[in-house]
Amino acid sequence: MPEKVYIEEIRLSAFRNYAEAALKLDARHVVLTGDNGSGKTNLLEAVSLLSPGRGLRRTPYGEVTRVGTDDAFSIFARVHGMEGEVAIGTGAEARDEGTSRRLRLNGTAAKTADELTDHLRVLWLTPAMDGLFTGPAGDRRRFLDRLVLSVDPAHGRRASDFERAMRSRNRLLGEGRMDPAWLSGIERQMAELGVAMAVARHEMLGFLAHLIEGVANDAPFPSARLSLTGFLDEGVTARPAADLEEDYAAMLAENRYRDAAAGRTTEGPHKADLLVFHAGKDMDAGRCSTGEQKALLIGLVLAHARLVGNMTGFAPVLLLDEIAAHLDEGRRAALFDLIDGLGGQAFMTGTDRMLFEALGDRAQFFTVAAGRISG
Ligand SMILES: Nc1ncnc2c1ncn2[C@@H]1O[C@H](COP(=O)(O)OP(=O)(O)OP(=O)(O)O)[C@@H](O)[C@H]1O
Known part of the structure; x- marks a missing residue:
């Protein structure tokens, strides 16, 4: 069993x-639990910001800060983490900040948010993901x-470097600057990064x-293919990465005029799609019933959590928003056992x-009401 x-x-x-809230946990x-709009998902969102990125809602930070306050939002957490207490x-930084946030680990400013993954991994499942397959x-x-990012933190850097290179290429093509040497350099970089992304x-x-x-x-939750x-x-x-890079670089070179006309790069890792099948029914997940899709998604997230535990030796923190709502009693109990x-x-x-209820004393219970948490 991975460490907790x-x-x-x-x-x-x-x-x-x-405005202010504190939660002490074992x-x-x-x-x-609490009424609609009381602040339950907001609290999960705060926990999700203990991982790199913009959290489970992906909203600009200016929207996260409490309406009507002058100060920007802040979150403080003490975590029994992968390298001990942190x-x-x-x-x-500021009330209207949109895209960046400060981060301190044990009082020292962190260089990048990726450093958070040395301490904990956070995974989530929210109702907003219900439409994932359709x-x-x-x-x-x-x-x-x-x-991928949760087991390979470098994946984020590869993706953003690819995006940057692709934007440069699009700009050159858009301006009609068909300088082959310059374009080849950018396309070579895109090929290396793009193939690395696809391989990961x-x-x-x-x-x-x-x-x-x-x-x-x-198992109570169906398997996905x-x-x-x-x-x-x-x-x-099937093929060595170097060959794939050659192929993709050649594809980009060949597509230059087409991409210039389209105003974008028409082929690449940014065009990939994840296909999900309900293995038991041999059915495309998009054509499964709402309940089946939810069960598939739960199964997938739990499998991923197990994978992160196996690969890192530490179980991830899981955020499961409204997970129990549409499950019958038996499935709920089975889900809690799986999570545990x-x-x-x-x-x-x-x-x-x-x-x-089936969780019994395996959980601490709190009530949330209008932005206040009580035990
Ligand atoms: N920046 C903000 N400042 C103040 N309030 C906000 C801000 N952003 C969202 N809210 C409010 O937070 C409230 C709680 O939202 P949250 O999504 O956490 O509710 P919830 O308890 O998960 O409800 P539900 O059961 O409906 O999912 C909402 O009423 C929303 O309007």
């Missing part, structure tokens, strides 16, 4: 509907990239497939405390 990482304390200031799971402080490919790509994504699918295979057929399409496809696993079996700390929300 858990949040011992979290304090919020000027965060969403919280290593158990955390159940937050104090994490984060928040926006929504745009970009959402599924982002979902997959987050999976395929590797993640391989790991997950291996893990899912080991799950019994009668995953594949990638839209960029290099099967070739990624992962060995980490899970935060779960719902409107009704009764839904979480």
Whole structure:
């Protein structure tokens, strides 16, 4: 069983509907119940900001800061982390800050938010992800990239470097500057980064497939079969990276005039799509029922959590927003056992405390009402 990482304390200031709030925790799971709009998801969002990126809602930081306050939001947490106890402080520099936040680890300014992954990994499942299988490919790509990022923090840097190179290429093409030497240099860089991204994504699918295979057929959550399409496809696993880079660089060179006319790069890792099949029914997830899709998603997130635990030796912190709402009693109890079996700390929300009864004393229970938390 992987070691447990858990949040011992979290304090919020000027965060969403919280003026000030503090939560002291032991290593158990955390159940937050309260009415709609009371602040349950906001609290999960604060925990999600203990990982790199913009958190589970991906909103600009200016919107996160409490309306009507002059000070920017801040979050402080004490975590029993992967390298022992750590104090994490984060928040926006200024009230209207959109895209950057400061981060201190044990009182010292961190160079990049990636340093957070040395201490804890945070994974989440929210109702906003319910449309994942039927929504745009970009959402599924982002979902997959987050999976990769949680075991391979360098994936984020590769993706942003690729984006930057692609923007330079698009700009040159858009301005009609068809300088072959300059373009070839950029395209070579795009090829290296793009193939590395594709390989990392395929590797993640391989790991997950291996893990899912080991799950019994009668498990309460159906198994997913995953594949990638839209960029290099099967070739990624079958051929050496150097050959794939050659192919992609050649493709980019050949597409220059077409891409100039389209105003964008038409082929690349930014065009990939994650295909999800309900393995038991051999059915495209997008055509499964709402309940089946939710169950598939839960199964996928739990498999991912197990993978992170196996690969790092530490169980991730799980944020499960309204996880119990649409499950019958038997499935709920089975879900809690599965979550507990992962060995980490899970935060779960719902409107009704009764839904979480089967957790018993495996969880600490809190009530949230209008931006206040009580035990
Ligand atoms: N920047 C902000 N300043 C003040 N309040 C905000 C801010 N952003 C969001 N809110 C408010 O926070 C409230 C709580 O939202 P939250 O999503 O946490 O509710 P919830 O308890 O998860 O509810 P539900 O059960 O409906 O999902 C909402 O009423 C929202 O308007």
